[in-house]
């Protein structure tokens with residue numbers, strides 16, 4: 001059996017980013033069930049940074065992450081991960097309301113038609129959020145894993161935790177491949193499987209609920225779309241953004257409760273996405289180029305969970321990242337690491353109260 005200071009279950013963005021914060025001072029192992037680490041939610045996102053998303057508390061984590069994503073330290077990456085495109089929040093009546101402090105301005109009439117040519121008449125108002133950006137998710141995730149390894153961390157893929165048990169002062173994790181590893185701290189960064197992993201360790205679940213979201217890459221009879229803003233509506237029924245010159249990424253903003261699984265899109269959700277899209281712009285639809293789905297996992301109050309479980313020694317939750325796990329990763333990882341180690345938080349997150357994210361709030 002191999003011994004570590006910390007074993008992290010899950011090698012998505014949550015496990016990789018937290019691992020990169022911890023590996024410098026502690027021997028850390030990431031165990032990942034799949035053949036490669038970004039196979040589930042992290043590899044299926046819509047890849048945007050949108051400060052207004054998720055409400056005020058999540059917006060704090062998103063805003064605090066921006067500088068790192070824009071201009072990471074040279075030891076981490078030699079270029080940034082963001083590419084600004086802006087977002088247009090449409091409404092038929094009234095104006096979308098954004099969390100306090102998020103830069104935005106109202107747009108209507110000719111300016112709205114210029115930003116979104118072919119927009120149908122029923123959409124009269126929009127709030128422009130200029131700071132919205134694309135995130136190069138694959139590069140960010142790879143950079144976290146690279147940094148983790150550089151600092152001495154170990155990644156074991158094809159290593160699904162089957163059961164965990166606490167004895168003396170350590171967790172022993174038994175893997176499906178027959179191996180066993182041990183550490184005084186076990187981090188649950190298993191995304192949609194967070195509750196299942198807790199149960200496999202004899203820890204009561206928190207109610208982390210996976211919800212399926214569908215994405216469609218649509219080829220349309222209109223060009224010049226690559227830099228189109230992210231477009232959504234204030235009722236939360238769709239969003240789309242430019243992908244190539246003549247194609248977009250589109251979602252029906254679905255949120256379908258499911259068991260944790262290798263999520264796949266359903267035809268009805270693809271059809272719903274296209275139907276809603278046709279009500280926004282008059283662009284002819286040429287074909288569906290690609291579809292996929294992924295799971296966004298939410299705690300009951302839709303805030304992420306970072307902290308030790310008061311009912312199980314050494315069991316640390318890093319879960320419930322919902323639809324914001326990429327854009328919040330730098331701040332979330334730094335915050336979770338300071339809670340885990342008990343060390344002073346970095347300056348860029350010092351204003352964020354970690355107690356808000358503690359699993360103790362569900363006690």
Ligand SMILES: Cc1cc2nc3c(=O)[nH]c(=O)nc-3n(C[C@H](O)[C@H](O)[C@H](O)COP(=O)(O)OP(=O)(O)OC[C@H]3O[C@@H](n4cnc5c(N)ncnc54)[C@H](O)[C@@H]3O)c2cc1C
Pocket residue numbers: 009010011012013014015031032033034037038039040041042043044045046047048049159160161162189190191192193197213214215293294295296319320321322323324325326327328
């Ligand atoms: C369609 C879609 C669009 C999204 N758009 C955005 C966006 O624009 N911006 C944004 O910030 N976020 C977005 N998100 C959310 C973001 O993708 C997630 O919040 C984030 O990827 C969650 O990361 P994670 O590491 O917790 O989960 P995952 O990436 O799913 O990683 C968890 C890992 O744990 C592993 N695991 C599970 N059980 C075990 C076990 N027993 N043993 C070992 N390993 C295990 C899994 O194999 C998996 O690789 C989107 C999500 C979806 C689905």
